[in-house]
Amino acid sequence: MADLEKSLDDAGLTNSSVREYVLHWAQFLDAERIEVVSAVDDARLLRESLDAGEIDPAGEGLYYSRSYSKDTARSEERTIVATSRPQDEGVYNNWKHTDEIRPVVEGHMKGAMAGKTMYVIPYLMSPPGSPLERFAAGVEITDNRTVCLHMIRMARVGIDLINDLDEPDMFVRAVHVTGDLPTLGQGTPEDKRYFVTVADERTILHFGSSYGGNALLGKIAHGLRQAAYDGWASGEFLGEQFMLLGVTDKETGEKHHICGGFPSASGKTNLAMTLAPDALGERYHVEFYGDDIAWLWVGEDGHLYGMNPENGVFGVAKDTNERTNPTALDAVAEDTHALFTNVAYNEKTHEVWWEGRTPAPPADLDGWRDWKGELVAERGADEADAPWAHPNSRFTTTLANVPNVAADFEKPEGVRIDAIIFGGRTRDREPLVRAITDLAEGVYDGLTLGAEATAAAEGVEGKLRYDPMSMRPFMSYPEGAYAAHWLKIVGAATHQPLFAHVNWFQRDPEDGHFRWPGYRENLRALLWIIARTKGEVTGRQTPVGILPLEEELDLTGLDISREDLDTILTVDVDRWREEMRFREDHLNQFHDLPEEIWAAHRRVAAALEQEASVTA
Numbered sequence: 016m017a018d019l020e021k022s023l024d025d026a027g028l029t030n031s032s033v034r035e036y037v038l039h040w041a042q043f044l045d046a047e048r049i050e051v052v053s054a055v056d057d058a059r060l061l062r063e064s065l066d067a068g069e070i071d072p073a074g075e076g077l078y079y080s081r082s083y084s085k086d087t088a089r090s091e092e093r094t095i096v097a098t099s100r101p102q103d104e105g106v107y108n109n110w111k112h113t114d115e116i117r118p119v120v121e122g123h124m125k126g127a128m129a130g131k132t133m134y135v136i137p138y139l140m141s142p143p144g145s146p147l148e149r150f151a152a153g154v155e156i157t158d159n160r161t162v163c164l165h166m167i168r169m170a171r172v173g174i175d176l177i178n179d180l181d182e183p184d185m186f187v188r189a190v191h192v193t194g195d196l197p198t199l200g201q202g203t204p205e206d207k208r209y210f211v212t213v214a215d216e217r218t219i220l221h222f223g224s225s226y227g228g229n230a231l232l233g234k235i236a237h238g239l240r241q242a243a244y245d246g247w248a249s250g251e252f253l254g255e256q257f258m259l260l261g262v263t264d265k266e267t268g269e270k271h272h273i274c275g276g277f278p279s280a281s282g283k284t285n286l287a288m289t290l291a292p293d294a295l296g297e298r299y300h301v302e303f304y305g306d307d308i309a310w311l312w313v314g315e316d317g318h319l320y321g322m323n324p325e326n327g328v329f330g331v332a333k334d335t336n337e338r339t340n341p342t343a344l345d346a347v348a349e350d351t352h353a354l355f356t357n358v359a360y361n362e363k364t365h366e367v368w369w370e371g372r373t374p375a376p377p378a379d380l381d382g383w384r385d386w387k388g389e390l391v392a393e394r395g396a397d398e399a400d401a402p403w404a405h406p407n408s409r410f411t412t413t414l415a416n417v418p419n420v421a422a423d424f425e426k427p428e429g430v431r432i433d434a435i436i437f438g439g440r441t442r443d444r445e446p447l448v449r450a451i452t453d454l455a456e457g458v459y460d461g462l463t464l465g466a467e468a469t470a471a472a473e474g475v476e477g478k479l480r481y482d483p484m485s486m487r488p489f490m491s492y493p494e495g496a497y498a499a500h501w502l503k504i505v506g507a508a509t510h511q512p513l514f515a516h517v518n519w520f521q522r523d524p525e526d527g528h529f530r531w532p533g534y535r536e537n538l539r540a541l542l543w544i545i546a547r548t549k550g551e552v553t554g555r556q557t558p559v560g561i562l563p564l565e566e567e568l569d570l571t572g573l574d575i576s577r578e579d580l581d582t583i584l585t586v587d588v589d590r591w592r593e594e595m596r597f598r599e600d601h602l603n604q605f606h607d608l609p610e611e612i613w614a615a616h617r618r619v620a621a622a623l624e625q626e627a628s629v630t631a
């Protein structure tokens with residue numbers, strides 16, 4: 016114990032509340048030694064990880080790691096929000112009483128760091144000086160050096176961030192234990208993994224993974240689940256799975272900011288990093304603020320403000336290439352110190368590859384191993400078509416590496432939000448874009464966001480499911496209260512943001528092609544939204560919102576068929592009427608849903624019936 020305390024002295028950790036927390040867990044976990052990590056330790060930690068074989072070199076200043084083969088995505092069933100308040104139980108938060116679940120997860124953790132180093136990672140989930148800084152401080156404890164490397168990229172990490180807190184005890188206690196991965200029974204009835212956020216105690220206890228949001232606790236456990244709870248409990252802000260970007264019109268010098276939620280692996284990173292399509296590049300410039308999390312609040316001037324609490328990008332690799340997302344490729348170029356996880360790796364040339372990186376995989380199979388570590392050249396006939404990279408394989412890089420990152424991305428006061436968009440993978444029904452001018456209808460639209468499941472979570476890919484505001488996996492308090500909190504926070508803004516719903520994923524049922532070319536072309540829909548915030552376009556009113564007139568969209572240089580364009584600018588009334596019945600069931604699950612939300616639902620339903628009777 017004296018040795019452990021001395022290591023905190025040597026590291027210069029002076030915050031006595033943090034010291035007490037660290038020493039408590041060091042004893043409980045039986046850690047052999049403690050190492051306090053700051054961002055300046057990155058180069059040394061990289062060297063140590065390379066020497067220990069935990070990561071591999073992936074080109075000049077680039078790194079590669081593979082996670083255990085049954086540990087490649089967040090597990091929603093194993094994720095639990097615990098509190099001591101039974102009224103905190105919602106439909107999606109997987110609530111348990113703390114007294115019930117804490118002993119279980121702690122039982123798995125007890126003594127788990129015997130003979131090991133316990134890393135202590137003090138971090139901030141906000142730019143320093145943010146008005147929400149008091150909710151942003153945390154200290155992650157982990158037994159995993161690769162987690163330290165990821166945290167240094169994804170959060171602001173350093174002892175100085177935690178020593179001088181205004182309220183020394185106001186930090187999130189985030190404990191991560193990897194566990195013996197091959198013995199945890201992932202996905203079986205004997206599953207031993209527990210990812211618990213004890214929200215009313217601001218404590219996170221994650222056992223049984225070294226992957227992504229299961230292990231980097233600043234990101235979604237703190238940045239989303241805890242933050243959403245804090246935002247509600249304090250009445251001060253919203254914490255959402257949102258991207259955040261700025262669009263500058265170089266002709267007028269005007270800049271607008273849009274944030275919005277798409278479910279996991281549905282295009283937030285791609286949209287936030289997008290470049291204007293070539294035909295519009297002279298005029299518009301897109302700036303990146305964030306790709307996965309935004310915290311929103313109302314500033315003293317009555318505007319809604321937003322900021323990205325993260326310091327990095329944990330982006331989906333699949334289909335990232337020069338056409339779809341050149342910015343992402345620059346952000347993981349040589350000497351960016353980016354880390355790749357679960358892509359394919361060539362142990363001889365140190366190259367990495369993933370599906371969609373190039374149209375065909377590398378022709379010379381020599382040295383290539385797939386995400387499981389198996390030699391591609393030695394695959395049997397039954398595996399010949401299996402992907403080389405895991406569909407949820409990712410890259411990790413800091414915001415400063417993103418070439419179109421906004422100059423003011425760390426500005427503590429955040430940026431004014433002009434529009435909030437929702438979108439998901441929806442193969443029919445949802446038009447390219449529809450604007451919603453009423454707050455309750457906007458919140459209703461977010462709550463009924465539906466999308467096809469993706470590989471980012473364990474589950475069935477392609478199946479439609481509701482994902483309220485893209486927060487289903489991160490919801491930490493009941494949905495009715497969540498809706499009311501949205502109405503309260505955004506309702507307090509004297510300048511209301513415009514809501515809009517977008518969809519890049521409509522498909523032709525005949526041959527399955529995407530009707531909208533997507534990626535960089537998506538800016539065209541955003542430009543219409545911006546024009547709408549300024550009252551420059553009227554669009555046409557439909558039962559589900561205002562759709563653009565074709566001539567209001569800037570389609571210069573766009574390659575799209577007449578049939579596809581007509582379809583994505585049309586509301587399929589009968590398909591929507593069917594959808595309304597599913598929505599009714601979906602909303603009926605929620606307790607205490609504000610009457611404004613039900614009223615919005617009834618208005619949309621009535622408008623659809625009206626439209627159907629006119630056209631019948």
Ligand code: GTP
Nearest residue numbers: 279280281282283284285331333334471519533534
């Ligand atoms: P998380 O990090 O899991 O929260 O996901 P995300 O929403 O940031 O997803 P991301 O932008 O990384 O996109 C995931 C997948 O969607 C990638 O395989 C992209 O290639 C694909 N994608 C993104 N934008 C588009 C688009 O406009 N059209 C089509 N067809 N696919 C897209």
Ligand code: SPV
Nearest residue numbers: 089227228235279307471
């Ligand atoms: C997501 O799944 O939405 C992610 C990746 O952004 S993870 O951090 O693993 O949750």
Ligand code: MN
Nearest residue numbers: 256279280307
């Ligand atoms: Mn995400």
